[in-house]
Amino acid sequence: MELSLRSRLRAGHQSAFGEIFDDHADALYGYALRTLGDWAAAEDVVSLTFLEAWRLRGKLLEDGGSVRPWLFGIAANVLRNTARAARRHRAAMARLPEREAVPDFTDELVGRLDDDARLAATRRALAGLRRGEREVFALCVWSGLDYAAAAEALGVPVGTVRSRLSRARTRLRGLAEEELAAVRRGAEPSGRSGQVRGDRVPAVRSVEGKGA
Template identity: 35%
Template sequence: MAGPLWPRTRRGSTDEALIKSVYEEHGHALLAYATRLTGDRAAAEDIVQETLIRAWRHSEVLVNGKGSVRGWLLTVARNIVTDRYRAKAARPPEVSGSPAHPPVEADHADAVVDTMTVLGALDQLSPEHRDVLTELYYRQQSVAEAADTLGIPAGTVKSRSHYALKALREVFRESTRTGGPSPRPGGLQEVVA
């Protein structure tokens, strides 16, 4: 919309009608643009509201006939998004909690269950297979380092790890068939899967 909506006669109801008219004509495009910029509908609605407040405060821009009203609104919305991004980047990260409400720590119960499941499955392997997997995956050693630690050739480490993982997969499959706990993705379980 390039031209003025109507000449301003008095402040107040005319400005309110002007903003209402601007919203009816440009509101959907403004909301779509803000949503694309933020990726968040709720944040986009806040930006549209702030844009319309700025339009109301500077309503003379909407009626002076210079340039496009929609272009001005989109520029204001983009500037608001940029300002919010810069403000968020400049301040330290927010920490939830207060002395009355301490921050919530992550529940480590899933990790404990996974560890117990994997350790139970490792107990069902032969000591040779268990030792190789312990060196390679828990101690994160290379094949050569595991071979040195265990005092066996590197080829034997590779072979034992292959058959150990195969046996471990079978233990997990059997556990799943009998209704036992199964490990979630991550760590040794991904190697086994």
């Protein structure tokens, strides 16, 4: 009898891991990129997710549907660890004496610069959300997981996913209104931790529209 994909994964069949990589790597990369805003870091998250999946393969239940929620749950944990490591790195760098900045004159493709700008603006808008709300928003709106799959990925009840997503949408609408009011006044948007100044209304509206 042919083994199921989950059974093959549990048994450590490399062909099974090749299948799930082909099927889910792009979606995981998109999830990590939107969360981190860094192309190289997103690639690292995908690699670490599959390394963790290999390490944790014995804990995967043999019965069940798609392994997508399982993979996204691992990715969510990797991203949490990445965020903690980044905070420790920033704290360590802040303790170092300042060095003279060296300008970077590297030419970049215009399309990539535009993508980076839009992505940075979206991440600034999401910075006002709690971590749980950001995770649910990223999984359900950006990565297309349904409530049940997101609940499985995060290890929380479906009702929690629904309530967090509802709060995320409400707070993003409020942020959009705040940004619009600031622009109408001709003032810089109010500062938030980890944010840079600029007109963020179009990006926030774009995010809100995706979650509608």
